[in-house]
Amino acid sequence: MFVGVGNRMWGDDGIGSVLLDSIKDHVRHAIDAGITPEEYTGIIKRFDPSVIVFLDAVDWGADPGRITIVEREEVSWVRMGIHKISLEILMEYLQEETGADVFIIGIQPAVVAQSSGLSPESSQAVRHCAGVILSLLDRENL
Numbered sequence: 001m002f003v004g005v006g007n008r009m010w011g012d013d014g015i016g017s018v019l020l021d022s023i024k025d026h027v028r029h030a031i032d033a034g035i036t037p038e039e040y041t042g043i044i045k046r047f048d049p050s051v052i053v054f055l056d057a058v059d060w061g062a063d064p065g066r067i068t069i070v071e072r073e074e075v076s077w078v079r080m081g082i083h084k085i086s087l088e089i090l091m092e093y094l095q096e097e098t099g100a101d102v103f104i105i106g107i108q109p110a111v112v113a114q115s116s117g118l119s120p121e122s123s124q125a126v127r128h129c130a131g132v133i134l135s136l137l138d139r140e141n142l
Contacts (some may be wrong), residue, residue: 001029001049002098005037005056005087012109012122013063016055019107022130027137036088044098051101052094054087057122058106065121067129070104105129 004020007013017032024030033040037054044052058070072095075088091102107129108127110119118126 001044001047001052002027003037003040003052003054004030004032004046005034005054007035009114009116011111011113011115011117012107013057013085013112015107015109015118015122015126018123019055019126019129020116022126023122023133026134032071037087041094041097041132043091044094049098050100051090054091054102054104056087056104056106057109057112058104059109059112060106062108063121064108064110064119065092065125066108067125068106068108070106072102075104087123105133 002020002023004017005020006016006018008017017034018046020030020032024032029049031040057090058068060068072088072091075086075091087104094100095102107122107125110121
């Protein structure tokens with residue numbers, strides 16, 4: 001299950017939702033949770049996923065556009081977007097409730113400020129990341 005997180009009206013904070021748009025027609029379950037992913041826990045649990053992948057802007061001080069995978073235990077050392085509830089708490093809750101492996105595919109944002117659209121660095125990273133995800137899913141026939 002893929003869950004896009006972010007605010008499209010705050011520049012690169014919308015990375016997760018834009019990335020989800022690029023893959024949603026090719027995956028079984030996709031939810032655009034915007035800035036309130038905690039409101040989708042019931043829906044996520046009903047799908048009984050074995051894996052939950054959050055897609056989000058993640059600031060870990062890297063060059064803009066860099067892509068990373070963040071395990072639940074590592075969330076405390078990165079800055080997330082402007083979500084109401086910590087993804088660390090949400091990831092822990094969903095892992096306990098579903099038994100799923102839960103992690104984040106994150107992209108280092110360039111600009112998080114009120115504006116629509118992604119920076120060029122983030123747009124390029126989203127295209128690359130979507131291609132890798134779809135290639136891996138195709139290889140696994142998921």
